[in-house]
Amino acid sequence: MEKERFFKGLRAVFNPSSVAVVGASEKPAKLGFHVMKSLTRGGYEGAIIPINPSSTEVMGIKAYPSLTEYPGTPDMAIIVVPAAHVASVLAECGKKSVKGVVLITAGFKEIDDPSGALLQKEVALLADSLSIPVIGPNTFGIVNLHARLNASFTPEFSLVRAGGVTLVSQSGGISHLLGFLAMKQGIGMAKIIGLGNRLNVDFADLLPFLAEDEETGAIALYIEGLDNPRPLLEEAKKLLGRKPVIAYKSGAGTRGDAASRSHTGSLAGRGEIYDGALHQACIVTVKSPQALLDAARVLASCPGLKMNTVAILTGQAGPGMAASDVCETEGMKIAVFSTQTQEKINALLPPLAMRTNPVDMGPAWYDARAIEGIVRAALDDEAVGGALILMMFASANRDVLPRIKDFFLEWKQKKPVITCFSAPEGIWDEDIRILEEAGAIVNFPTPERAASAMSVLGRYKTLTLMPFWGTTKDENHSHPSQPLG
Amino acid sequence: MEKERFFKGLRAVFNPSSVAVVGASEKPAKLGFHVMKSLTRGGYEGAIIPINPSSTEVMGIKAYPSLTEYPGTPDMAIIVVPAAHVASVLAECGKKSVKGVVLITAGFKEIDDPSGALLQKEVALLADSLSIPVIGPNTFGIVNLHARLNASFTPEFSLVRAGGVTLVSQSGGISHLLGFLAMKQGIGMAKIIGLGNRLNVDFADLLPFLAEDEETGAIALYIEGLDNPRPLLEEAKKLLGRKPVIAYKSGAGTRGDAASRSHTGSLAGRGEIYDGALHQACIVTVKSPQALLDAARVLASCPGLKMNTVAILTGQAGPGMAASDVCETEGMKIAVFSTQTQEKINALLPPLAMRTNPVDMGPAWYDARAIEGIVRAALDDEAVGGALILMMFASANRDVLPRIKDFFLEWKQKKPVITCFSAPEGIWDEDIRILEEAGAIVNFPTPERAASAMSVLGRYKTLTLMPFWGTTKDENHSHPSQPLG
Numbered sequence: 016m017e018k019e020r021f022f023k024g025l026r027a028v029f030n031p032s033s034v035a036v037v038g039a040s041e042k043p044a045k046l047g048f049h050v051m052k053s054l055t056r057g058g059y060e061g062a063i064i065p066i067n068p069s070s071t072e073v074m075g076i077k078a079y080p081s082l083t084e085y086p087g088t089p090d091m092a093i094i095v096v097p098a099a100h101v102a103s104v105l106a107e108c109g110k111k112s113v114k115g116v117v118l119i120t121a122g123f124k125e126i127d128d129p130s131g132a133l134l135q136k137e138v139a140l141l142a143d144s145l146s147i148p149v150i151g152p153n154t155f156g157i158v159n160l161h162a163r164l165n166a167s168f169t170p171e172f173s174l175v176r177a178g179g180v181t182l183v184s185q186s187g188g189i190s191h192l193l194g195f196l197a198m199k200q201g202i203g204m205a206k207i208i209g210l211g212n213r214l215n216v217d218f219a220d221l222l223p224f225l226a227e228d229e230e231t232g233a234i235a236l237y238i239e240g241l242d243n244p245r246p247l248l249e250e251a252k253k254l255l256g257r258k259p260v261i262a263y264k265s266g267a268g269t270r271g272d273a274a275s276r277s278h279t280g281s282l283a284g285r286g287e288i289y290d291g292a293l294h295q296a297c298i299v300t301v302k303s304p305q306a307l308l309d310a311a312r313v314l315a316s317c318p319g320l321k322m323n324t325v326a327i328l329t330g331q332a333g334p335g336m337a338a339s340d341v342c343e344t345e346g347m348k349i350a351v352f353s354t355q356t357q358e359k360i361n362a363l364l365p366p367l368a369m370r371t372n373p374v375d376m377g378p379a380w381y382d383a384r385a386i387e388g389i390v391r392a393a394l395d396d397e398a399v400g401g402a403l404i405l406m407m408f409a410s411a412n413r414d415v416l417p418r419i420k421d422f423f424l425e426w427k428q429k430k431p432v433i434t435c436f437s438a439p440e441g442i443w444d445e446d447i448r449i450l451e452e453a454g455a456i457v458n459f460p461t462p463e464r465a466a467s468a469m470s471v472l473g474r475y476k477t478l479t480l481m482p483f484w485g486t487t488k489d490e491n492h493s494h495p496s497q498p499l500g
Numbered sequence: 501m502e503k504e505r506f507f508k509g510l511r512a513v514f515n516p517s518s519v520a521v522v523g524a525s526e527k528p529a530k531l532g533f534h535v536m537k538s539l540t541r542g543g544y545e546g547a548i549i550p551i552n553p554s555s556t557e558v559m560g561i562k563a564y565p566s567l568t569e570y571p572g573t574p575d576m577a578i579i580v581v582p583a584a585h586v587a588s589v590l591a592e593c594g595k596k597s598v599k600g601v602v603l604i605t606a607g608f609k610e611i612d613d614p615s616g617a618l619l620q621k622e623v624a625l626l627a628d629s630l631s632i633p634v635i636g637p638n639t640f641g642i643v644n645l646h647a648r649l650n651a652s653f654t655p656e657f658s659l660v661r662a663g664g665v666t667l668v669s670q671s672g673g674i675s676h677l678l679g680f681l682a683m684k685q686g687i688g689m690a691k692i693i694g695l696g697n698r699l700n701v702d703f704a705d706l707l708p709f710l711a712e713d714e715e716t717g718a719i720a721l722y723i724e725g726l727d728n729p730r731p732l733l734e735e736a737k738k739l740l741g742r743k744p745v746i747a748y749k750s751g752a753g754t755r756g757d758a759a760s761r762s763h764t765g766s767l768a769g770r771g772e773i774y775d776g777a778l779h780q781a782c783i784v785t786v787k788s789p790q791a792l793l794d795a796a797r798v799l800a801s802c803p804g805l806k807m808n809t810v811a812i813l814t815g816q817a818g819p820g821m822a823a824s825d826v827c828e829t830e831g832m833k834i835a836v837f838s839t840q841t842q843e844k845i846n847a848l849l850p851p852l853a854m855r856t857n858p859v860d861m862g863p864a865w866y867d868a869r870a871i872e873g874i875v876r877a878a879l880d881d882e883a884v885g886g887a888l889i890l891m892m893f894a895s896a897n898r899d900v901l902p903r904i905k906d907f908f909l910e911w912k913q914k915k916p917v918i919t920c921f922s923a924p925e926g927i928w929d930e931d932i933r934i935l936e937e938a939g940a941i942v943n944f945p946t947p948e949r950a951a952s953a954m955s956v957l958g959r960y961k962t963l964t965l966m967p968f969w970g971t972t973k974d975e976n977h978s979h980p981s982q983p984l985g
Contacts, residue, residue: 044866046896049894049895049896052895053895127851128851155894168894168895168896169893169894169895170895171893171895171924171927174924184818185818186816186817186818186819186821187816187818187892187894188814188815188816188817188818188819188820188862188890188892189816189818189819189822191816191892191893191894191922192818192819192892192920192922192946192947195892195893195922195923195924196922196945196946198924198925199925199945237818239817239818239821265818265821265822265825266821266825267825267828267829303822303826303946303948304819304822304946304947304948305946305948305949329673330673331671331672331673331674331676332671332673332724333669333670333671333672333673333674333677333722333724333750334671334673334674334677334789335673336671336724336750336751337674337750337788337789340750340751340752340787341788343752344752366612366613377673381529405673407672407673407676407677407680408654408656408676408680409534409640409653409654409672409676410534410537410538410653410654410655410656411528411531411534411653435677437676437677437680437681438656438680439656439659439680439683440683440684442656460681460684461677461681461788461789461790462677462789463788463789463790464790
């Protein structure tokens with residue numbers, strides 16, 4: 016499919032002026048009911064066109080028996096009819112000049128019966144001949160939080176805050192998991208995209224599109240297995256320096272492999288091989304769903320590290336040690352302060368404290384000015400790439416964060432500041448929210464997650480400094496040219 | 501100190517009939533103010549006796565100028581006066597037959613000045629001669645949630661739910677972190693104990709006491725460094741089969757080491773040496789603060805595993821793969837179902853699904869009876885030690901959990917059932933709460949934490965099967981007889 020037409024189709028999928036729901040229903044046992052709920056309650060402001068042969072109205076909206084009988088041209092169509100009807104609906108989409116499709120229906124390549132794969136092939140050929148990008152089949156759908164478009168069978172996705180993380184996922188379960196975590200953790204997302212069986216839209220096809228998407232700050236990939244990893248690796252490499260790409264690849268174990276085979280019909284492949292190939296493509300890899308969200312969040316929110324070194328400033332020694340352990344394990348260097356910085360810090364802390372990096376600010380915890388002075392001295396130091404600041408609330412130091420808030424707001428975006436400010440509910444929540452929404456800090460509930468997120472920034476920095484694999488003629492040397500299996 | 505007297509003292513510390521606060525204050529800048537707030541607002545029902553030379557009343561409670569001038573005998577005393585006065589207050593405690601002390605005051609062994617260590621030695625000799633166990637100095641205090649006793653400077657600790665996890669910690673910061681996490685995650689705790697500088701109450705002294713404590717289901721240790729690890733290792737070993745002990749040892753890295761030296765005045769030691777020694781003492785080790793809480797939680801709540809094998813039953817393939825990866829990495833075996841079990845499951849799922857362990861219950865997700873049947877078949881299988889059940893909510897399957905709730909309540913406590921049931925706020929919260937409070941499941945927000953917690957049960961099971969190190973004459977061979985440094 017020609018690139019401009021394909022991109023136009025994807026733009027229609029994510030920012031449609033009108034959406035037809037083929038298979039819209041008022042019966043809660045039907046997915047077409049849940050899709051209608053998502054669309055109508057999510058705040059989408061374009062036209063919604065329910066298509067149902069036996070209803071004149073769905074959820075109070077005029078319905079049409081078929082796409083053909085609708086007088087206008089829907090920009091995008093969501094298809095939720097049984098698999099056997101998909102080809103004819105897609106043909107109608109072609110006749111109606113529908114630009115893009117989200118195909119939720121299951122029963123294609125993922126089923127044991129070979130008829131499923133055959134059907135998928137047939138539908139893919141049709142979609143390609145019509146030049147229609149089709150997300151799916153066998154997907155929950157897609158969500159564009161900035162457009163308030165919830166084209167999925169899960170209305171609750173609309174509750175996620177709009178932000179910079181775009182998730183492209185091979186698993187509906189992982190998408191739901193991460194969507195709900197984002198919701199509960201207040202993490203902003205741009206798009207949630209369920210690839211399903213990847214009819215003609217795969218990871219590789221979305222990367223250049225998302226590279227140009229202004230709402231996407233970082234791209235998180237959940238990968239189970241790839242038939243042909245090369246296009247993804249090629250496209251990811253092109254994004255280096257433009258937009259961070261992070262991947263969590265499951266199925267490292269043998270059982271996971273088997274699971275993936277039956278789930279998506281593709282090989283999961285051994286974890287290490289994937290890791291190597293993904294790194295060569297400048298993709299940051301992580302080891303769990305929560306880590307994928309955390310990594311994408313900091314890469315979407317924080318300014319880039321100028322160097323791979325961190326100042327650990329902690330209100331209490333223990334959390335600083337926990338963070339320090341994670342940084343060392345994950346390859347993030349503890350900065351060595353300049354003499355000048357060290358002198359400034361020494362002047363603000365009694366000799367009893369640990370004053371070299373990590374700095375135990377504990378003895379100054381009643382004194383917000385001293386803490387501000389320490390943080391400022393560390394961040395001013397040219398040897399410091401970013402700061403991890405850990406502060407546990409105790410009744411006696413509850414005033415500290417409100418008092419140093421303005422400093423962080425002023426410091427905003429010069430260097431990454433990742434924090435673990437922890438307090439009982441209601442105590443620092445509002446201050447943390449203000450600081451996060453201003454982009455001044457990214458806060459995590461534990462020192463280990465904060466440190467791990469900082470280490471992700473470090474690993475991304477390292478990738479940007481890597482010799483650029485595969486730009487020479489000798490491409491096959493650095494790229495797997497076979498499917499990773 | 502003689503054991504019976506020591507235990508009596510600890511019982512007074514954790515379940516006092518009356519508590520004197522030496523250094524009670526109405527000035528918010530004083531720790532004595534926060535301690536009084538903790539005691540008075542935490543729901544403690546015994547007598548509170550503020551001691552302050554210049555007040556006749558603190559927070560509406562009659563105060564006395566000194567312990568001596570108080571006519572009765574306080575069961576326990578919390579001391580928050582400056583370091584220089586501690587010895588004389590402790591002497592008064594002796595005269596008054598106070599049974600146990602929580603010494604919050606800092607300025608002892610942890611300071612650079614050698615006078616601190618000297619003062620601590622002097623006070624320790626005094627405490628020993630008076631046969632008074634002293635928690636601290638340089639601690640936030642202790643909390644006994646079952647007695648509603650908050651003997652700390654952080655009133656918010658009283659908000660933690662009473663439950664089975666007891667934390668013994670060398671860091672106030674980690675205690676606050678974990679207390680707040682427990683609060684937000686609804687995890688029940690028995691006691692939160694800040695060891696501080698360990699005047700005459702160390703990890704090893706608390707283990708036999710906590711072994712007999714009916715409210716403590718599992719003992720979580722946060723360790724930075726030990727001058728003499730042997731007593732802890734000896735005591736931990738005695739608890740095997742009686743009560744699980746879990747440790748998170750920070751300072752594995754070199755920086756952490758340096759931090760620990762200045763923080764608690766003891767050597768942190770290399771991570772691997774500690775890990776080996778702790779395993780030999782039948783202590784389960786974990787690698788982060790959150791993992792310590794998670795591990796203690798499942799060991800306090802779940803029935804023991806009969807064998808180190810797990811059934812992974814998942815509503816969506818992706819989360820099952822993520823869980824499966826963690827189990828394999830952390831040494832938990834994926835169970836092989838019996839033919840009978842497999843046939844039962846096959847009958848409940850279409851052939852398109854992955855039906856061997858891990859089982860993708862996705863195709864049955866509208867059908868609560870089928871899901872119940874699969875879970876029952878797996879749990880009935882003798883080859884299955886415990887079950888990991890992962891289920892992400894989507895609008896179409898919101899009825900599943902409420903419908904299978906009764907099954908879990910009935911199954912309760914026969915085998916461990918650890919879940920990741922994930923839904924937007926308000927959707928399954930109440931069902932999950934009921935199941936957790938009944939002890940039927942332990943729920944985690946991510947599949948990786950659920951799987952890691954199950955693996956902890958597996959590792960504990962493995963420890964119970966280990967040849968019992970050090971019961972032979974050749975003890976020095978298996979135990980480090982030198983401080984781990």
